Amino acid sequence: MADAGTEWVGMAAAFLTTGSFVPQAIRVLKTRDTKAISLAMYAMFTSGSFLWFIYGICIKSTSVIAANAITFLLALTILVLKSQRGRESV
Numbered sequence: 001m002a003d004a005g006t007e008w009v010g011m012a013a014a015f016l017t018t019g020s021f022v023p024q025a026i027r028v029l030k031t032r033d034t035k036a037i038s039l040a041m042y043a044m045f046t047s048g049s050f051l052w053f054i055y056g057i058c059i060k061s062t063s064v065i066a067a068n069a070i071t072f073l074l075a076l077t078i079l080v081l082k083s084q085r086g087r088e089s090v
Contacts, residue, residue, distance in 0.1 A: 010063030018067045021074040034082040042082055046075040 028034055049072040056064030 007061075007063055010061065011066075014063045014067030018071045018074070021071055021078075025074045025077055028078050028081055032081065032085070034078070034085045037078065037082050039079075039082050042075060042079040046072060046079045049075055 028037070049068050052064060053068035053072055056062075056066075056068055
């Protein structure tokens with residue numbers, strides 16, 4: 001586990017990187033437009049976020065756990081919508 005003196009750096013990084021997905025998720029939820037989003041990229045990214053979440057649990061890092069739990073949920077939302085839109089256009 002990171003000490004309290006360095007954990008704030010992880011929390012700041014978590015806030016910024018996770019927060020960067022919020023505008024995209026809001027846009028996709030409002031417009032339902034996923035045409036310009038890569039399905040392969042979001043599948044890989046969502047899987048990676050989940051694995052980072054598991055890693056955070058293993059090392060007991062609050063910032064890694066929190067950031068990747070939220071990022072995973074946001075990315076999964078976009079991935080599910082992209083997957084649904086892909087089937088509709090075929």
